Amino acid sequence: MEIIFDNVSADFQIGPIRSPLVLHSVHLKIKTGTFTAVVGHTGAGKSSLLKAMNGLLIPKEGKVLVGKKIIDSRRNKKDIKVIRQKVGMVFQFPESQLFAETVEKDICFGPVNFGVPEKLAKEIARNVIKMVGLDNDILFKSPFSLSGGQKRRVAIAGVLAMEPDILILDEPGAGLDPQGKKDILTLLKNWNQDRGMTIVLVTHDMNDVALYADDVIIMEKGRVAAHTETRTLFSNNELLNQYSLDVPDVRRLQMKIEKEIGLTFPHVCLSVEDLAEALIEGGVV
Numbered sequence: 001m002e003i004i005f006d007n008v009s010a011d012f013q014i015g016p017i018r019s020p021l022v023l024h025s026v027h028l029k030i031k032t033g034t035f036t037a038v039v040g041h042t043g044a045g046k047s048s049l050l051k052a053m054n055g056l057l058i059p060k061e062g063k064v065l066v067g068k069k070i071i072d073s074r075r076n077k078k079d080i081k082v083i084r085q086k087v088g089m090v091f092q093f094p095e096s097q098l099f100a101e102t103v104e105k106d107i108c109f110g111p112v113n114f115g116v117p118e119k120l121a122k123e124i125a126r127n128v129i130k131m132v133g134l135d136n137d138i139l140f141k142s143p144f145s146l147s148g149g150q151k152r153r154v155a156i157a158g159v160l161a162m163e164p165d166i167l168i169l170d171e172p173g174a175g176l177d178p179q180g181k182k183d184i185l186t187l188l189k190n191w192n193q194d195r196g197m198t199i200v201l202v203t204h205d206m207n208d209v210a211l212y213a214d215d216v217i218i219m220e221k222g223r224v225a226a227h228t229e230t231r232t233l234f235s236n237n238e239l240l241n242q243y244s245l246d247v248p249d250v251r252r253l254q255m256k257i258e259k260e261i262g263l264t265f266p267h268v269c270l271s272v273e274d275l276a277e278a279l280i281e282g283g284v285v
């Protein structure tokens with residue numbers, strides 16, 4: 001299922017007052033089965049872009065299409081309901097929204113609310129808890145007795161229980177230790193590669209962009225400044241400088257090797273394995 005933004009401008013309604021535009025004339029196509037990172041400075045509109053993907057932010061002008069369903073200023077409730085189910089949103093620190101006595105109840109809440117019978121919801125809970133790499137017995141524990149990383153996984157399992165086709169996540173690694181963050185991002189990458197799940201995530205970490213994302217969207221002042229393949233971005237110094245974006249550590253190392261020993265690589269390396277292979281092929285080691 002793809003996501004299309006057709007000339008979307010949006011603002012927030014705060015009581016009777018409307019905020020300035022937070023999205024300006026956004027045109028975008030996120031293809032089915034891709035893993036896309038959204039980057040940009042603070043306040044650039046990354047979270048707003050995500051919210052517009054699942055109907056939490058309604059366009060003032062233009063429309064968002066998710067498959068055949070439309071979100072526009074007419075606010076078609078039926079379409080928005082389907083989109084909210086198809087596009088699972090994982091907020092920043094999603095574990096802060098865990099509330100039930102047990103993990104099982106927490107995970108079943110969404111599906112039951114959408115009319116799924118309780119028995120089936122419990123079966124779904126067993127499936128999704130496995131998908132996030134946790135054991136079944138955790139289902140009967142209090143979510144509040146879990147570690148930070150376990151809570152994050154349970155919260156993501158709660159979103160997966162709605163059986164979304166697309167998963168959008170606002171900094172899913174925030175606040176986790178490096179291993180916990182790596183585990184979560186690896187899970188996402190596996191779902192993307194093995195199940196074809198479309199993933200869109202906001203991150204500030206260019207190492208993660210290099211390792212996990214196929215495509216990158218650069219947001220600036222509510223606009224899509226660029227939408228490009230990851231390798232293309234990291235080979236385009238002009239674009240990186242223009243939006244003051246860092247390069248991943250492995251790319252920095254590659255650039256140093258290029259400069260110091262005058263080696264020309266056939267492509268931009270995005271992982272340590274990638275760089276090692278290129279060095280072996282180039283006869284350097």
Ligand SMILES: Nc1ncnc2c1ncn2[C@@H]1O[C@H](COP(=O)(O)OP(=O)(O)OP(=O)(O)O)[C@@H](O)[C@H]1O
Binds near residue numbers: 022040044
């Ligand atoms: N609920 C809201 N009501 C009014 N304005 C908002 C709301 N949420 C965000 N904004 C405004 O929209 C703009 C974009 O914010 P957004 O959260 O999308 O940026 P961001 O790129 O995700 O930033 P960060 O990296 O700091 O999370 C900002 O100017 C912000 O003040």
